[in-house]
Amino acid sequence: MANPIMLSEPNYEISVMEDVMIPMRDSIRLATDVYLPSKQGVAIQKPLPVILERTPYNKRALDTVERNCRYFAKRGYIYAFQDCRGCFNSEGDFDFLWQEGPDGYDTVEWIASQPWCNGKVGTTGTSYAGWVQNALAIYNPDHLACMWVNQAASNGYTSSLRHNGALELRFLTWLYWHAAINTNTKLKSASSIIEALNNIDTRILLTEMPLNVNKTPLSMAPSYERRAVDLLTQGDFTDLWKSPSINFQLYWDDFADVPTVFSSSWYDSYTRATIENYVALSKRNKGPYRLIMGSWLHGDLTMADTSSGNIDLGQKAPINYNEERLRWFDRWLKEIDNGVDRDQEIRLFTMGKGNGFKNIDGRLNHGGCWREVREWPLNQTQYINFYLQSDGTLHTNSPSEKHSSTTYSFDPNDPVPTIGGNISSLSTLRALSGYTADPSVLPQAVRVESIVATGGWNQRIIKNTYRWNPQYDIPLSNRKDILVFETSPLLKDVEVTGPLVVNLWISSNAPDTDFTAKLIDCYPPNSDYPEGFALNISDSIFRMRYRDSWEKPELMVAEKVYSVTITLYPTSNIFIKEHNIRLDISSSNFPRFDINPNTGEPLGQNTYAQSALNTIHHSIEYPSHITLPIVG
Numbered sequence: 001m002a003n004p005i006m007l008s009e010p011n012y013e014i015s016v017m018e019d020v021m022i023p024m025r026d027s028i029r030l031a032t033d034v035y036l037p038s039k040q041g042v043a044i045q046k047p048l049p050v051i052l053e054r055t056p057y058n059k060r061a062l063d064t065v066e067r068n069c070r071y072f073a074k075r076g077y078i079y080a081f082q083d084c085r086g087c088f089n090s091e092g093d094f095d096f097l098w099q100e101g102p103d104g105y106d107t108v109e110w111i112a113s114q115p116w117c118n119g120k121v122g123t124t125g126t127s128y129a130g131w132v133q134n135a136l137a138i139y140n141p142d143h144l145a146c147m148w149v150n151q152a153a154s155n156g157y158t159s160s161l162r163h164n165g166a167l168e169l170r171f172l173t174w175l176y177w178h179a180a181i182n183t184n185t186k187l188k189s190a191s192s193i194i195e196a197l198n199n200i201d202t203r204i205l206l207t208e209m210p211l212n213v214n215k216t217p218l219s220m221a222p223s224y225e226r227r228a229v230d231l232l233t234q235g236d237f238t239d240l241w242k243s244p245s246i247n248f249q250l251y252w253d254d255f256a257d258v259p260t261v262f263s264s265s266w267y268d269s270y271t272r273a274t275i276e277n278y279v280a281l282s283k284r285n286k287g288p289y290r291l292i293m294g295s296w297l298h299g300d301l302t303m304a305d306t307s308s309g310n311i312d313l314g315q316k317a318p319i320n321y322n323e324e325r326l327r328w329f330d331r332w333l334k335e336i337d338n339g340v341d342r343d344q345e346i347r348l349f350t351m352g353k354g355n356g357f358k359n360i361d362g363r364l365n366h367g368g369c370w371r372e373v374r375e376w377p378l379n380q381t382q383y384i385n386f387y388l389q390s391d392g393t394l395h396t397n398s399p400s401e402k403h404s405s406t407t408y409s410f411d412p413n414d415p416v417p418t419i420g421g422n423i424s425s426l427s428t429l430r431a432l433s434g435y436t437a438d439p440s441v442l443p444q445a446v447r448v449e450s451i452v453a454t455g456g457w458n459q460r461i462i463k464n465t466y467r468w469n470p471q472y473d474i475p476l477s478n479r480k481d482i483l484v485f486e487t488s489p490l491l492k493d494v495e496v497t498g499p500l501v502v503n504l505w506i507s508s509n510a511p512d513t514d515f516t517a518k519l520i521d522c523y524p525p526n527s528d529y530p531e532g533f534a535l536n537i538s539d540s541i542f543r544m545r546y547r548d549s550w551e552k553p554e555l556m557v558a559e560k561v562y563s564v565t566i567t568l569y570p571t572s573n574i575f576i577k578e579h580n581i582r583l584d585i586s587s588s589n590f591p592r593f594d595i596n597p598n599t600g601e602p603l604g605q606n607t608y609a610q611s612a613l614n615t616i617h618h619s620i621e622y623p624s625h626i627t628l629p630i631v632g
Contacts, residue, residue, distance in 0.1 A: 006338040007326050010074035012037035012044070019089055022082070024106045031089035032082040032107070033059050035073040036116065047118035049145070049333035050078045050111050053125045054104060054132045056087045056094075056178065057444060068124070071322055077329065080111055084132065086223065087182055094187070096175070096227040097131060097156065101245040104136025112143030120145040122333050124325060126300040127151050127424065130270075134277070135245040137256040146259040146332035148325050150300055151424075154273035154280075155249040157241040157550070164566065165543025165550075166514060167231055167594040167603075170269065170426040172211075173202040175228050177429050177448050179221045183440045193220045202428040203451050206591050210604050232594075232604030235543070237550035248277065257285040259332045261324075263292040266351060266538075267308045267455040269424040270298075271569040279376055282345070290328075291346045291376065293572070294319060295368055297455045298424035309420050309455025311366040311535060312359045313351060344372035350497060352521070352574030358528045366456065366535065377498035378631055385625040386487070386581065388618040394485040394583055394626070404619040408481045408586075410513060412595045412609040415588035416482060420457030420536050422569055423592055427451060452591060459520060459534040459584075477534070477584065483616055486522060486582035494575045498629025500538055500568035502583070505622030507562065510612035511555040511600030512545045514587045517566045519626070521573060522580035534582065538568040541593050545600070555600045561617060583626050587614055 015038040021029035036043040051072050057064070059081040069079040085103055086094025108121050121143050123133045130152030137147065153160040161171050179187070180197045188194050196217035205211060211232060218225045234240050244251045260281070264274035275291065282289040295313040296302040303321045306312050331340040347370060354367025386394045390404040427448045459476045477484045502517040518539035525532045542564050545553035556562065575581050588595055597609035618624045 006330070006336065007323060008075035008330050008334065008336075012039065012074050012076060013041065014038055014070055014073045015041065015043050021091075022107055022110050024085070024103055028085060028092040030082055030085060030091070030103065030107065031059070032080050033069070035069040035079040035081070037073050037076050037078070043116070047116060048076065048078050049120040049122065049329070050080055050117050051329060051333070052080045052082070052108060052111060052121055052123045053129055054082045054084055054100070054107065055125065055129050056084045056182075057128070058088045058181075058183075059083050060088070061443060063443070067322065072326070072329070075326060077333070078116060082107060086184055086187065088184055090184070091186075093223040094182070094184070095223055097128075097135070098227070098243055098245050100132040101135035101139050104132050105139035105141050108136060108141040108144055112141075119143055120333050122146045122148075122329050124148045125150065127270075127298065134248045137258075138244040138248060138251045138254050140254060140256040144256050144258055146328065148261045148263070148328055149277070150263045151265075151268050151270045151298060152273065152277075153248065153270060154276040156246040157237055159272045159569075160270065161231060161246070162235065162241075163593060164541055165235060165546040166541045166596070167235075169206060169591050169594055170424060172228060172231055173206070173427055173451070174425045175224045175231075176200050176202050176205065176218060177427055179218060179224045180429055181444055181447055187221055196220055198429065200429055209594065210606055233602065235546075235603040236553060249280070252280045252284060255281055255285065257287065259288055259328070261290045261292065261328055263294070265294040265296045265308070266349070266569075266571050266573070267296070267422055268298045269422050271422055272567070275376060275570055288341065289345070290343065292319070292324075293346075293348045295349045295351055307361070307363055307455075309453060309457045310363050311456035312354070312361065312363040313349070313366055313368045314354070316370060317349060317368060344374060346373045346376060347371070348373060348497070348572050350495065350572040350574060353493070353576055356523045356526055356529070356533065364458070364523070364529070364533050364535070377629055381498050381629045381631055383627050384630045385627050386583070387623055387625040388485045388583070388585075388616065390618060392483075392485055394487045394581060398623050399618050399620055401619050402621075405615050405617045406483055407613055407615040408483060409611055410481050410587035410598070410614050411611045412588070412597050415590035415595050416476065416479060416516070416586050417461060418452045418589050418592040419459050419461065419476060420453050420455055421539055421589075421592060423452060423454045426591060456535050458529070459536055475531070475534070481586055481588075483585040484582060485585070486580045489524065489578045489580055490575055492577050494581070495573075495631040496575060496628050497572040497631045499570045500626070500628065502540075502566040502568065502626045504564050504566065504585070504624045505561055505617040506544070506564055507559050507615045507617065508544070508556060508612050509558045510598040510610070510614075511558075512543070512596060513556075513598050513612045513614055514541055514543050514593075514596040515564060515566065515614070516541045516586045516589050517568060517626070518584040518589075519568060519571070520582040520584060521575050522582050524578050537573050538571050539589065540566050540568040541589060542566045543596060561622060581628070585616055587612070
């Protein structure tokens with residue numbers, strides 16, 4: 001931040017108007033708490049700029065109220081905090097993300113018409129609360145003045161709800177645990193519903209796929225159940241996925257042209273989406289637009305951490321999210337000339353160059369530093385192909401063998417476990433025993449816990465980081481269904497900053513199957529890590545029935561060779577001298593993604609599962625490779 005001194009000071013007291021019921025176009029009313037700057041208990045009697053946050057997570061959550069509502073109200077902003085439709089104190093039925101665009105537009109315009117608003121409305125929020133900002137921006141409200149969109153989607157079909165044809169199971173678990181914590185009176189109309197929804201273990205649900213939601217407690221929450229069915233069964237790119245509240249990529253030309261920050265991180269679940277939004281909109285509109293890509297995990301609280309999973313990025317990694325936002329809003333809502341206009345367009349945290357030993361907290365010291373750039377990808381980037389070789393190496397020389405391939409067996413009943421990565425909300429409910437008989441009094445952080453490790457981790461099944469398998473301390477690379485390709489120890493540092501693409505030539509004896517790719521930074525052994533440390537950098541998946549078309553899936557012909565392009569999430573990481581660059585290829589990553597039963601049956605409705613013999617080709621004719629954006 002160029003000038004941290006020029007920030008609005010906390011000169012005000014706070015008064016609150018609770019549960020202001022804002023009418024939507026269909027007469028449903030959304031409950032909104034309005035925090036007003038005050039002096040001696042009386043609200044300031046002049047119109048002020050408003051910051052709006054819309055949330056499905058309870059506008060009365062004390063930690064959020066303190067760090068958002070009260071923080072900005074003390075500094076001369078009115079802060080409007082709204083429960084989304086069907087959530088907590090708001091009316092209506094919850095329709096998940098599909099509902100949010102029109103509701104957001106109506107809220108902005110209603111606020112702007114109030115005597116306490118000066119006509120300028122800015123928005124903020126993280127994750128779902130970031131998603132809803134993009135949704136309302138498609139409708140381009142007249143009084144939307146600026147936004148800070150932290151960790152949100154661009155195309156819900158390709159890399160958020162579904163992911164290159166596969167389902168991101170985090171959204172299925174989200175529907176289950178959110179139905180439990182949502183105290184909306186219409187949803188929780190009977191004690192039997194409350195009891196059923198509050199006794200769900202998503203770990204059990206996910207092992208019983210395909211899931212018949214009609215036989216789970218979610219059937220007591222019909223609006224939730226409907227969207228769960230959609231997620232499980234609607235894999236083709238139909239109108240469902242073209243909603244302006246779901247697929248912003250289709251509506252970038254309609255997006256509100258207002259000053260906007262898009263922020264995320266290399267281990268966030270919206271890494272790819274955040275950069276896609278920034279690149280597309282900064283080319284179309286005046287903005288101005290800014291992009292911040294850090295090193296933290298999902299959620300705004302993690303922006304103050306030096307760690308991401310089981311790695312540490314150094315003391316310079318965190319940012320002060322509130323001060324950053326305050327400076328942005330001061331410029332565009334209060335018109336304070338604080339230098340924001342002259343900031344560089346992009347700030348990136350480049351990971352790497354740590355010493356590779358454990359820090360005092362027991363995490364790998366991976367290190368990193370911030371940099372400012374003007375473009376993405378960087379102009380000095382060279383795109384270098386690293387080819388998969390028959391001996392398991394990864395090399396810039398293309399394969400020399402006329403016929404070369406490697407085959408492995410993929411058993412859907414024994415999937416490759418998820419160890420870290422770009423994940424959020426893949427969670428379950430903690431048991432109520434020992435707390436209280438009334439779950440509504442417990443904060444979300446007490447009720448909800450992740451079922452996988454997130455962020456950067458050594459690619460081993462480590463105790464307490466993978467909760468599906470009682471065995472631990474086993475390298476994933478020991479599995480026979482993972483193909484490992486890696487370079488020789490590097491002779492110099494190699495910076496990889498930019499988009500990551502894996503091009504594979506594959507065949508299978510199954511009519512449909514998945515292929516996964518994971519980029520890994522392999523540390524050499526040291527006294528803290530005698531077997532080295534295999535750090536996941538990025539990964540992705542591809543469901544083969546969609547290889548030629550998202551709209552018209554087509555099953556495979558047994559043993560026929562097909563090409564497939566897997567787009568991994570982008571990154572910025574320095575693979576330092578003596579490290580190895582590694583690419584792992586497999587066919588599952590559970591429970592991050594749903595498991596392909598290899599049968600070719602309709603998605604989410606398979607009647608059986610079967611093993612598949614999957615083959616990766618690496619020959620002169622079929623040169624499978626990963627393209628790395630090398631900077632320097």
